[in-house]
Amino acid sequence: MTVIEILDIGLAVLVLGVAAWTIAARELFAAAVGYVAYGLLLSLVWVRLFALDVALTEAAIGSGVTGVLLITAAMRLRGTDPPQASEQLRPMVRVAAATLCIAIAGVLAAGVLMMADPGPTLAPDVARHLGETGLGNPVTAVLMAFRAFDTMLEKVVLILAVIGVWSLAADDAWGSVAGPRPLAHHQGPLTFFAQLLPPVGIVVAVHIAWVGANEPGGAFQGGALLAAMAMIVLMARVVQAPAVDRRWLRVVLVAGPAMFLLIGMIGFAVAAGFLAYPDGIAKPLILFIEAFMVLSIAAVLPLLVIGPPNRPQAGPP
Amino acid sequence: MTAATLAGLTGAALVGLGVYGLLVLAHPLRKLLCFNLLGSGVFLMFGILARKGGAAGFAADPVPQALVITGIVVAFSATALAVALLLRLFETSGTVTLNPDEQRPE
Known part of the structure; x- marks a missing residue:
């Protein structure tokens, strides 16, 4: 057995161990923190599958942004766990559930082991038409050209999610600043990081979005990193979240899908x-759309994380 | 065993863990967490399809990779909406139980 095989097995054991721990963790908050670690480990597995774009997305959105969402929710729901005694399952039911899940995993594992190698593939088609897009990164070409319709609709899904989240605002809070009431205490280290990180983060985010045309990266990953910077400054209260009825905010939210459309x-x-691009200028058009998409993603993700406006409308700031 | 097969088996086990958590854990936020475990397991199984479809100079088929990226973003949207619903339920009823008998009437 080679070193890399041992590392692969170790990684798989770690991923499954952390996943099991997030289920078994006694504290809700600990389970949410475990999920962040799980997401980061999982992105390493994606690296091992030679899917670097997926690894970046998993680390940024699957682990990072989802992690912030779950951790803040766990903090606000503190004390609601453990549930009432009537919701505890009998041991027999647990054993039955475990048996069912082992069966499901077993069938899926058998499917994995029986999978054809090499399997069915569209890679030759992508390779044949990659030149027409002018892009060097095949995943970006699929996202922005060959399956552009999916990507555009996915942006619409993000906006629908924002509408769904905002529609949960209480009547008297509508139109006020997005997100929950601010915490009373002042967090020094967080404020420090909120001032230190964004200049670096913004440069890295724009770089990742820009090189996505030819190397791993792209609008999603760059946008998610920008969103992370926005979340840090919002959480540290360095900047106040915008009011949800601001017209500029809505323009930014729909800019990506609107330009795509x-x-x-x-x-x-x-x-x-x-969604077909004219010959020869496909690449500039794709980069143009991506620039607007980065902007929209950077606005949508923090708004989904901080939630609906949640305090009565105050006077002008 | 190749790294791809190992990752696929990990994905299968993650699906099992996720379904188990969804079934036995009562707290809605924990269910949501397990829903995400389940989803990432499915993505991982799809990922080995990409790896085994590597051809024409690509280490992995780019089409499933792009679909997984879209899937991760959509899963996040669904999770964010679910968390918002859950926090609103907690705000209005003071509890997060999904059991209708235990929810306090407004």
């Missing part, structure tokens, strides 16, 4: 159809 429509007139 607009250029997609122009495809009817100047190219093969909806």
Whole structure:
């Protein structure tokens, strides 16, 4: 057995161990923290599958942004765990559930072991048409050109989620600043990091979004990193979240999908159809759309994490 | 055993763990966490499909990779909406139980 195989097995054991721990953890808060560690370990598994774009997305969104969401929720729900005695399951039911889950995992594992190698693939098609997009990163080409429709609809899903979250605001809180009431105490280290990190983070985010055309990276990953910077300054109260009825905020939220849709429509007139790009200028058009998408993602993710406006509307600041 | 097969088996085990948590844990936030475990297991199994489809100079088929990226973002949207619903339930009823008999009437 080679060193890399031992590392692979160690990584798999760690991932499963941390996953099991997030289920078994006594404290809700600890379970949420465990989930962040789990996400980071999982992104290493994605690296081992040679899927660097997925690894970056898993680390940024699957672990990072989802982690902040779960940790803040766990803090606000402190004291609601453990549940009432009537909700505790009998040991027999637990054993039955465990048996069922082992069966599910077993069937899936058998499927994995029987999977054809090499399996069915669209990689040759992507390779054949990659040149037409002018991009060097095949995953970005799939996201922005070959399956652009999925990506555009996914941006719409993000906006629908924001509408869903905002619609949960209490009547008297509507129109006020997004997010919960501020914490009373002042957190020195957090404020320090909120002032130190964003200049570096913004440069790295723009870099990741820009190189995504040719190397691992792209609009999602760069946008998520920008969103992380926004979340740090919001959580440290260095900057106040915008009021949800601000017109500029709504323009930023829809900028990405709107520009995607607009250029997609122009495809009817100047190219093969909806979401088709004219020959020769596909790459600049894709980068143009991505720039707006980065902006929208950077606005959508923090708004989803901080939640609906939650305090009565005050006077002008 | 290759790294891809190992990752696929990890994904299968994660699906099992996620379903177990969804079934036996009562707290909605824990259920949500397990829902995410389950989802990432499914993504991982899809990921080995990408790895085994590596051809034409690509180490992994880019199409499943792109679908997984879209999936991660959509899963996050669903999680954020669920957390918002849960916090609103807690705000209005003071409890997070999903058991209708135990929810205090407004």
